[in-house]
Amino acid sequence: MSSTLRFLGAPMRGVVVPLSEVPDPVFGEGVMGPGIAIDPLGETLHAPCNGEVIQCARTAHAITLRDDGNHEWLLHIGLDTVDLGGEGFELLVSAGERVSAGDPLCRFDADRLAQRATALVSPIVLTNGAEIQLEALVTPGTVVEMGEALLRWQVAVEAASAGHDEPGREQTAHDEATITSASGLHARPAARLRAIAQTHAVELTLTRAGGSRVGEPSVGEASAASLSALLNLGLARGDRVRIMARGASAQAAVEAAVALLETPEAAGDGGQNEPLQARPGGQQRAPQAAAIESAPGVLTGLAASAGLVVGPLVRYTVALPHVPDKGENPERERQVLSQAVADADASLARAMEVARARGREDETEIFEAHRAWLDDPDLRAAAEAEIASGHSAGRAWFLALEREIQRLQTGDNPLLAARADDLRDLQRRVMQPLATEAATTVSGIDGAILTARELTPSQFVEVADRIAGLCLAAGGLTSHVSILARARGLPCLVALGEALLEADSDKACLDVRRDRHHGVLELAPDESRLAAVDAELAGQRRQASAERAAAFDPVSTRDGRCLHVAANIASSMEAREAAGAGADGVGLMRSEFLFLKRQAAPTLAEQQAEYRAAVEAMGGKPVVVRLLDIGADKQLPYLPLSATPNPALGERGVRLWQTHPDLFETQLDALLEAGRGLPLCEDGLPTLRLMVPMVADVGELRWVRERLVSRATELGIERLPALGAMIEVPTAALCAASLAREADFLSIGTNDLTQYALAMDREVASLALRNDVLHPGVLRLIALCLEGAAGQCPVAVCGAAAGDPLAGALLAAMGVDELSVEPGRIAAVKAALRRLHAGALASRLPSLLALEDGAAVRQALGDLPKAMLDADDDVPDDGTQGIDGVSSSVGEVKSGIGSATARDNATRDNTTTRD
Numbered sequence: 001m002s003s004t005l006r007f008l009g010a011p012m013r014g015v016v017v018p019l020s021e022v023p024d025p026v027f028g029e030g031v032m033g034p035g036i037a038i039d040p041l042g043e044t045l046h047a048p049c050n051g052e053v054i055q056c057a058r059t060a061h062a063i064t065l066r067d068d069g070n071h072e073w074l075l076h077i078g079l080d081t082v083d084l085g086g087e088g089f090e091l092l093v094s095a096g097e098r099v100s101a102g103d104p105l106c107r108f109d110a111d112r113l114a115q116r117a118t119a120l121v122s123p124i125v126l127t128n129g130a131e132i133q134l135e136a137l138v139t140p141g142t143v144v145e146m147g148e149a150l151l152r153w154q155v156a157v158e159a160a161s162a163g164h165d166e167p168g169r170e171q172t173a174h175d176e177a178t179i180t181s182a183s184g185l186h187a188r189p190a191a192r193l194r195a196i197a198q199t200h201a202v203e204l205t206l207t208r209a210g211g212s213r214v215g216e217p218s219v220g221e222a223s224a225a226s227l228s229a230l231l232n233l234g235l236a237r238g239d240r241v242r243i244m245a246r247g248a249s250a251q252a253a254v255e256a257a258v259a260l261l262e263t264p265e266a267a268g269d270g271g272q273n274e275p276l277q278a279r280p281g282g283q284q285r286a287p288q289a290a291a292i293e294s295a296p297g298v299l300t301g302l303a304a305s306a307g308l309v310v311g312p313l314v315r316y317t318v319a320l321p322h323v324p325d326k327g328e329n330p331e332r333e334r335q336v337l338s339q340a341v342a343d344a345d346a347s348l349a350r351a352m353e354v355a356r357a358r359g360r361e362d363e364t365e366i367f368e369a370h371r372a373w374l375d376d377p378d379l380r381a382a383a384e385a386e387i388a389s390g391h392s393a394g395r396a397w398f399l400a401l402e403r404e405i406q407r408l409q410t411g412d413n414p415l416l417a418a419r420a421d422d423l424r425d426l427q428r429r430v431m432q433p434l435a436t437e438a439a440t441t442v443s444g445i446d447g448a449i450l451t452a453r454e455l456t457p458s459q460f461v462e463v464a465d466r467i468a469g470l471c472l473a474a475g476g477l478t479s480h481v482s483i484l485a486r487a488r489g490l491p492c493l494v495a496l497g498e499a500l501l502e503a504d505s506d507k508a509c510l511d512v513r514r515d516r517h518h519g520v521l522e523l524a525p526d527e528s529r530l531a532a533v534d535a536e537l538a539g540q541r542r543q544a545s546a547e548r549a550a551a552f553d554p555v556s557t558r559d560g561r562c563l564h565v566a567a568n569i570a571s572s573m574e575a576r577e578a579a580g581a582g583a584d585g586v587g588l589m590r591s592e593f594l595f596l597k598r599q600a601a602p603t604l605a606e607q608q609a610e611y612r613a614a615v616e617a618m619g620g621k622p623v624v625v626r627l628l629d630i631g632a633d634k635q636l637p638y639l640p641l642s643a644t645p646n647p648a649l650g651e652r653g654v655r656l657w658q659t660h661p662d663l664f665e666t667q668l669d670a671l672l673e674a675g676r677g678l679p680l681c682e683d684g685l686p687t688l689r690l691m692v693p694m695v696a697d698v699g700e701l702r703w704v705r706e707r708l709v710s711r712a713t714e715l716g717i718e719r720l721p722a723l724g725a726m727i728e729v730p731t732a733a734l735c736a737a738s739l740a741r742e743a744d745f746l747s748i749g750t751n752d753l754t755q756y757a758l759a760m761d762r763e764v765a766s767l768a769l770r771n772d773v774l775h776p777g778v779l780r781l782i783a784l785c786l787e788g789a790a791g792q793c794p795v796a797v798c799g800a801a802a803g804d805p806l807a808g809a810l811l812a813a814m815g816v817d818e819l820s821v822e823p824g825r826i827a828a829v830k831a832a833l834r835r836l837h838a839g840a841l842a843s844r845l846p847s848l849l850a851l852e853d854g855a856a857v858r859q860a861l862g863d864l865p866k867a868m869l870d871a872d873d874d875v876p877d878d879g880t881q882g883i884d885g886v887s888s889s890v891g892e893v894k895s896g897i898g899s900a901t902a903r904d905n906a907t908r909d910n911t912t913t914r915d
């Protein structure tokens with residue numbers, strides 16, 4: 001005789017209530033049997049397990065189901081609902097029918113029940129097992145999802161023979177499988193094995209077939225209930241494993257487990273060893289970047305933000321919360337721990353819901369694996385043993401997980417070592433609410449070169465003022481952390497690969513050159529190198545101060561092309577910084593930053609004050625505010641968007657506004673009020689300008705203008721702000737002529753334009769190198785855009801390309817009117833433009849457009865005579881120096897140059913009576 005674990009799922013979504021709290025003595029005092037109750041948040045009762053419907057109440061308010069272990073469950077919707085005589089219920093099954101877990105059994109009208117019944121709380125009672133001890137798997141008071149494991153219990157079983165299932169009888173089944181996932185048995189498939197055991201209500205164990213490998217300690221068999229035990233098996237690709245299940249559906253469970261382990265995709269393996277650390281902030285995980293080959297002691301990454309610094313390497317970690325060492329009384333500490341674990345589980349469940357709603361499968365699975373870990377009986381037992389020896393709940397949890405973390409980190413399996421990060425995350429998550437003092441965030445980072453796999457924008461902001469440089473193992477050049485690093489002029493390399501996380505140095509040198517795509521992290525620079533770096537830094541300081549001194553002067557190139565250099569900002573505070581840096585205006589205020597990191601959208605008054613403050617900071621220079629650009633990589637916690645398989649191609653930017661008019665119109669009102677009574681700028685356009693993101697065609701822009709006119713009329717505002725369109729969608733570049741007729745200005749968002757033109761996600765590190773604005777295809781789109789807009793309205797560039805020395809020079813030569821860059825780059829970009837011979841570089845455009853890819857264009861630009869880009873040598877007036885005459889190859893790109901005069905022709909009648 002042995003025992004087996006059984007599980008029951010939740011038959012509906014709702015708040016879990018202990019049976020003892022059900023206000024009906026028949027249920028509450030356990031007269032009907034042990035059980036639990038749910039206060040429903042839905043209107044359908046589902047089967048909590050596979051089984052047979054054995055009874056349906058005539059009045060449809062209660063159903064009894066016999067599960068495959070012969071346990072009979074009464075599912076009772078609400079209290080005293082028999083009195084409704086069937087009103088408000090719709091039975092979907094009948095007695096004798098076989099059902100599977102999750103099948104709908106009965107629909108009910110919750111509103112009607114709420115009015116007529118004593119309560120909606122619905123008992124779930126085991127009617128033929130008074131002696132059975134049920135264990136609730138969900139903390140009372142928290143929300144359980146339909147189908148989530150709700151109860152478990154143990155039953156004694158007699159040994160049964162292997163083979164096919166026989167409902168109602170205990171079965172065992174076994175089989176062998178070969179691990180096919182490239183990452184071995186990692187946390188996600190382990191979590192799925194556990195789910196298989198729960199769904200089939202079986203006890204599932206895995207044993208390495210043929211014992212341990214030579215030199216490895218035997219870790220015996222592992223129960224699928226314990227993630228850490230499963231991972232301890234250390235199963236790698238090609239290993240054979242024996243799977244054993246015990247329970248009524250043993251055979252089905254074994255088959256499911258074999259299918260899972262033998263199908264890499266089923267095991268959640270993208271063919272890669274994916275890290276499992278959850279990304280706070282909910283951003284999508286990018287695949288890991290492959291490290292670029294470098295010399296020994298030198299790591300190479302992509303140049304996200306230029307600079308040269310020397311400092312110690314410090315790995316980014318958030319300090320653990322302070323918890324008391326000793327506990328008051330073990331019983332209380334156990335309760336405290338249970339509550340903290342349940343809270344952590346509830347917050348992970350919420351995060352999972354959000355991730356799922358946004359179609360982020362990877363992230364959903366990560367949270368699911370973390371939840372499985374929280375429920376790991378081995379970890380819980382270890383923590384409870386610590387409590388028994390006198391430790392507080394927080395300390396006990398710390399110690400239990402710390403042992404596991406150390407074991408993972410010190411083993412020779414890099415896969416398992418990577419899982420230590422996940423456990424560290426869970427360690428912190430549970431300890432947080434038990435902390436006596438707030439955790440000091442990150443320590444020892446002042447003046448350091450910070451290393452991390454990746455950072456969220458909020459983590460970046462927290463550390464940015466203290467560190468000397470930043471190196472990320474993952475990340476892309478146009479990811480928001482890269483943009484933020486450039487904005488602050490903080491040297492930053494991304495996509496260095498996982499080797500970065502092992503790197504250690506007291507004095508490393510981070511060298512990121514502005515005109516190179518790659519930069520290096522030298523782990524052990526010698527004395528002569530350090531001396532050279534010092535000398536170079538002194539020279540840079542002298543040059544920067546000369547550039548700053550000229551930053552307020554107007555800019556024209558050596559051959560007389562006048563350009564504006566504006567600033568990209570995220571707040572009015574940065575507008576002040578931009579004004580102090582000599583910006584000719586704000587070319588892009590990313591208004592969505594105002595909406596992030598909050599529980600609700602900012603009010604009209606808050607927004608108005610922020611926009612007005614930005615305008616005031618710029619002292620009469622133009623300020624372009626981009627209307628809310630939410631969706632894809634920019635998400636708001638209070639605006640869950642419907643799940644879509646490809647968020648970058650889904651509802652985002654202007655497409656979202658028709659479905660969220662409140663959000664959009666409040667912003668319009670705030671901007672109209674902020675711009676009320678402001679004078680016109682020198683170029684004849686209003687000071688405050690609105691820019692529409694993700695425009696695909698002119699109809700969208702017209703729709704926004706109609707809404708703007710209507711809101712302005714309502715508010716009694718006569719002069720409209722200027723209205724422009726971002727060119728981020730390839731069709732917008734191709735249709736620039738029609739857009740320019742409707743728009744007061746255009747601004748090319750090269751970050752998105754490049755990603756959409758090349759179909760390469762800007763957040764994916766492994767594509768970052770090829771996701772290059774200098775790809776001839778992207779340049780052709782830009783050339784066509786300039787040609788379409790020529791003579792109609794000015795064209796700016798506000799994507800990261802504007803601040804890239806090679807791309808910025810080429811864009812200026814192609815004829816854009818403005819480059820909008822991070823405030824920290826303004827002085828340097830102005831200085832570079834003054835050194836540029838635009839005509840000479842423009843004459844090279846046809847030959848550049850004829851090249852094969854971005855790398856070739858970058859190389860060709862880098863090889864151009866310095867006189868064009870960056871020197872004091874004279875260039876002939878006709879700009880013919882070195883022209884190689886390949887212009888016929890781009891016959892369809894007629895000029896590609898020349899909306900420089902557009903600003904003069906672009907005056908619009910910005911009144912509400914505009915026709």
Ligand code: PEP
Binds near residue numbers: 588750752798799
């Ligand atoms: C762009 O796409 O180039 C742009 C400026 O917008 P964002 O980077 O905010 O998407």
Ligand code: MG
Binds near residue numbers: 693728749752
């Ligand atoms: Mg964009």
